[in-house]
Amino acid sequence: MERKFNFNPGPATLPLEVLVELQKNVVDFNSIGMSVLEISHRSKGFQELLNTTKLLLRELMVISEDYEILFLGGGASLQFAMIPMNIGGKADYIITGAWSKKALKEAKIIGNPVVIATTEEEKFRRIPKPEEIKFSRDATYVHLTSNNTIFGTQWSTFPETSPIPLVADMSSDILSRKVAVGKFGLIYAGAQKNLGPAGVTVVIIRKDLAERCPETVPTMLRYKTHMEENSLYNTPPVFAIYVVKLVLEWVKRKGGVEGIEKINRKKGGLLYQAIDESSGFYRSTVDADSRSLMNVTFRLPDEDLEQRFIQEATALGLHGLKGHRSVGGVRASIYNAFPMEGVERLVGFMKEFAKANR
Numbered sequence: 001m002e003r004k005f006n007f008n009p010g011p012a013t014l015p016l017e018v019l020v021e022l023q024k025n026v027v028d029f030n031s032i033g034m035s036v037l038e039i040s041h042r043s044k045g046f047q048e049l050l051n052t053t054k055l056l057l058r059e060l061m062v063i064s065e066d067y068e069i070l071f072l073g074g075g076a077s078l079q080f081a082m083i084p085m086n087i088g089g090k091a092d093y094i095i096t097g098a099w100s101k102k103a104l105k106e107a108k109i110i111g112n113p114v115v116i117a118t119t120e121e122e123k124f125r126r127i128p129k130p131e132e133i134k135f136s137r138d139a140t141y142v143h144l145t146s147n148n149t150i151f152g153t154q155w156s157t158f159p160e161t162s163p164i165p166l167v168a169d170m171s172s173d174i175l176s177r178k179v180a181v182g183k184f185g186l187i188y189a190g191a192q193k194n195l196g197p198a199g200v201t202v203v204i205i206r207k208d209l210a211e212r213c214p215e216t217v218p219t220m221l222r223y224k225t226h227m228e229e230n231s232l233y234n235t236p237p238v239f240a241i242y243v244v245k246l247v248l249e250w251v252k253r254k255g256g257v258e259g260i261e262k263i264n265r266k267k268g269g270l271l272y273q274a275i276d277e278s279s280g281f282y283r284s285t286v287d288a289d290s291r292s293l294m295n296v297t298f299r300l301p302d303e304d305l306e307q308r309f310i311q312e313a314t315a316l317g318l319h320g321l322k323g324h325r326s327v328g329g330v331r332a333s334i335y336n337a338f339p340m341e342g343v344e345r346l347v348g349f350m351k352e353f354a355k356a357n358r
């Protein structure tokens with residue numbers, strides 16, 4: 001098989017090593033004569049797998065025992081509702097893109113959230129500056145999206161909100177760089193970009209926050225339920241959890257989060273350099289201090305050229321470069337598993353395309 005370079009924003013490219021390992025081991029789990037997909041989620045073998053996966057994430061992200069790690073269904077989108085249901089409806093929201101807006105929409109159904117900063121008027125081309133954010137004194141939590149998958153912006157430093165818990169949607173940049181987990185009350189991420197396949201959402205929650213949940217919240221929607229049952233209250237997404245374990249082992253082999261971050265900085269650096277050195281042929285759609293290392297978005301001089309750029313790139317094996325339909329242009333999603341070689345190939349193509357079409 002000739003493997004394409006897959007710039008899709010999610011589900012996204014997985015490490016080839018992980019896919020091969022999966023193919024080899026999925027039929028016979030730990031030489032027991034059954035697949036991991038066939039055994040009980042309450043079996044010793046699966047529980048060991050779950051606990052190993054948790055330990056790996058705890059080690060890689062340096063998560064203290066004050067936090068519980070949960071593996072839930074429903075995507076990151078279910079978290080938009082579970083967070084206000086469990087932690088309280090009068091929260092502060094920082095709006096930096098389409099996903100923050102979706103989170104806010106759910107919070108409005110549950111309670112009375114307040115928008116404390118937004119860059120929507122500037123088409124979300126940047127992250128708000130600290131002096132633009134006016135926190136409420138009585139907020140139940142502060143919510144932000146650490147990386148904006150569609151607009152290509154990313155928080156470089158997080159605001160200090162203590163004692164109010166900071167809640168972050170890290171769906172598109174979890175495990176891509178060092179983060180001080182202790183700054184957060186809750187971190188959540190759909191797995192399908194940096195952690196594994198779609199189907200499981202990782203929630204890292206400070207244990208005391210689960211105690212806030214009102215009695216009116218149904219059992220399945222309570223963090224406390226999943227904490228008490230070690231994510232086994234009901235049948236968890238066993239396959240997805242298995243793949244997450246393999247991905248975490250791969251991250252460890254790459255030198256952990258520190259090693260991965262170094263590679264991510266190099267990959268993002270190469271692409272932004274190609275944009276900056278194109279004498280205006282490629283235009284970044286975001287401010288320099290808000291640039292994402294995960295989703296690199298840019299425009300060409302006109303839409304016809306953008307279409308041709310994407311077509312020609314696809315023909316060369318560079319797939320998934322079309323910008324989100326609400327934004328247009330080009331978006332190169334270069335998550336942890338996206339290889340350096342693919343970035344180098346894209347940069348080479350960008351140079352040739354600019355030369356031929358200037």
Ligand code: PMP
Nearest residue numbers: 075076077099149169171172190
């Ligand atoms: N938040 C962010 C930042 C995302 O990029 C996405 C999906 N692309 C979501 C939330 C929604 O995730 P899910 O499809 O798992 O509900």
